Every structure is written in structure tokens, then in C-alpha cells.
Amino acid sequence: MKPKNYPYLKVEESKHSVAKDIILWWEKKRPIYNALIMTLSIFLIYSFWDYPMRKIIGGTQIILETLIFIFGANVCYSFSWILGIGNHYVFKAKSTSQTFKWILFILGTILSLIWTNFHFVLKFDVLFAN
Numbered sequence: 001m002k003p004k005n006y007p008y009l010k011v012e013e014s015k016h017s018v019a020k021d022i023i024l025w026w027e028k029k030r031p032i033y034n035a036l037i038m039t040l041s042i043f044l045i046y047s048f049w050d051y052p053m054r055k056i057i058g059g060t061q062i063i064l065e066t067l068i069f070i071f072g073a074n075v076c077y078s079f080s081w082i083l084g085i086g087n088h089y090v091f092k093a094k095s096t097s098q099t100f101k102w103i104l105f106i107l108g109t110i111l112s113l114i115w116t117n118f119h120f121v122l123k124f125d126v127l128f129a130n
Contacts, residue, residue: 018085018088019085019088022081022084022085022088023081023085025081025084025101026077026080026081026084026105027081029105030074030077032109033074033077033105033109033112034070034074036109036112036113037070037073037112037113037116038070040113040116040117041066041069041070041116041120044116044117044120044121044124045062045063045066045120048120048123048124051124054124057123062123065123069116069119073112073116076112077108077112080104080105080108084096084101
């Protein structure tokens with residue numbers, strides 16, 4: 001018995017494959033993003049370790065807050081593919097070019113690195129101590 005042709009199933013499959021492709025593209029870049037954020041975080045903690053702020057807050061608390069910060073950075077990273085899927089379904093965008101995706105990835109990563117640096121400078125700066 002030959003299966004019936006259901007055109008609406010093909011549309012659903014193609015929608016899922018677009019979402020899957022968007023998610024896969026961004027998730028394949030996540031290790032690069034995490035490596036950069038963690039490397040900068042470790043470097044900044046090491047650089048500022050002897051500052052008075054560590055004695056005020058405590059080394060364990062700083063490491064715990066760093067892990068929370070990295071988790072939050074990854075939640076924000078997830079918005080990249082969420083926005084990509086939203087762009088496809090809400091604005092009916094056909095597809096985003098590879099060049100544009102890379103530009104978004106690079107700019108987003110640079111902004112995250114700047115924010116990471118800003119976070120640690122404020123955390124360890126004596127002027128902002130309680």
C-alpha cells in the first residue's frame with residue numbers, strides 16, 4: 001500500500017528543519033564562545049586575585065559568582081538562535097546568510113567579552129567595595 005501524499009506534513013518537516021538548522025549552527029559555535037568567556041574570566045580572576053576585594057568578598061564567593069555569570073552568559077547566548085528562529089517565523093525571512101550569521105556571532109562575542117571584563121573590573125575594584 002502506497003502512503004498518501006500529505007503536503008501539510010512536508011511543510012511542517014521543512015519548518016522543523018529550518019529551526020533545527022538554526023539551532024545547530026549556533027550550538028556548534030557555543031564551545032568557541034564558552035572557551036573565550038572562560039579564558040577571559042580565569043585570566044581576570046588570576047589578575048585581580050590579590051586585590052583587597054577578594055579579602056572582602058572571599059575567594060569561594062568570587063568563584064561561585066563567576067560560575068553564575070558564565071551560566072547567565074550562556075542563557076544570553078541562547079537568545080541568538082531563539083531570535084534566529086523568531087526572525088524566520090515571525091518576519092518570514094527566507095534565510096540568513098552565513099556571512100551575516102558570522103558577523104552576529106563575532107559582534108555578540110566581542111560584546112560579551114567586553115561585558116565580562118566590565119563585570120570583573122567592578123567586582124574587584126576597591127572603589128566599589130561595600
